[in-house]
Amino acid sequence: MSELVQQYLDQILREHGDDTSGALADYIPELTAVDPTGFAVTLSSSDGYVYESGDTATQFTIQSVSKPFTYALALDQLGEAAVDAHIGVEPSGEAFNEISVDRTTRTPKNPMINAGAIAAVSLIPGTGDQRFDLIRGFYSACAGRELDVDEDVYRSEKATGARNRAIAYMLASFGVLEADP
Numbered sequence: 001m002s003e004l005v006q007q008y009l010d011q012i013l014r015e016h017g018d019d020t021s022g023a024l025a026d027y028i029p030e031l032t033a034v035d036p037t038g039f040a041v042t043l044s045s046s047d048g049y050v051y052e053s054g055d056t057a058t059q060f061t062i063q064s065v066s067k068p069f070t071y072a073l074a075l076d077q078l079g080e081a082a083v084d085a086h087i088g089v090e091p092s093g094e095a096f097n098e099i100s101v102d103r104t105t106r107t108p109k110n111p112m113i114n115a116g117a118i119a120a121v122s123l124i125p126g127t128g129d130q131r132f133d134l135i136r137g138f139y140s141a142c143a144g145r146e147l148d149v150d151e152d153v154y155r156s157e158k159a160t161g162a163r164n165r166a167i168a169y170m171l172a173s174f175g176v177l178e179a180d181p
Contacts, residue, residue, distance in 0.1 A: 006051050006053070012053070013053045016039070025063075028153065029159075030155070031153065040055045040058065062139070067112050070120045070135060071083070071112075073124060073138045074123040074124060078125075086120075086176055087110065088105065088109045089110055090109055097114045101170070101171070101176075106176065107174075108171070118171060118181075119171055119176050122176075168181035
């Protein structure tokens with residue numbers, strides 16, 4: 001069975017590895033320096049066996065892949081009712097960085113748009129540093145290794161993150177955030 005899974009991943013890599021459609025994210029300038037030819041497929045089975053094909057040793061920033069993990073941590077720490085009071089679960093149909101909330105509840109429509117992700121981070125207990133350490137520790141546990149911050153990407157995001165700061169302050173004005181933006 002394991003040989004079949006590996007063959008399937010290798011086939012996916014062969015079929016899609018040369019696809020160069022799309023573009024690098026340019027709204028974070030540092031991400032334009034990423035090698036666009038990198039491609040990998042990894043699958044972890046429930047018994048812990050890891051199958052991999054392609055550039056699996058290449059480190060990358062997780063960006064919006066972090067959103068479901070932050071939401072899961074908020075649910076774990078506070079429970080469904082408390083999180084649901086701050087973040088909806090319905091599809092928004094909007095871009096990930098749209099400045100929007102539900103018209104009735106004034107809460108983010110779901111945790112997979114930036115507004116929802118920002119609200120989820122604010123729900124994690126602790127001070128700013130404690131919250132950051134808890135989130136990074138949770139991400140690291142999910143990854144199975146210690147994760148760190150890419151300082152160049154952080155500086156690039158900080159320099160160009162006005163839209164996310166605007167979303168955070170909008171959410172604070174609606175009473176959605178549990179922390180200072």
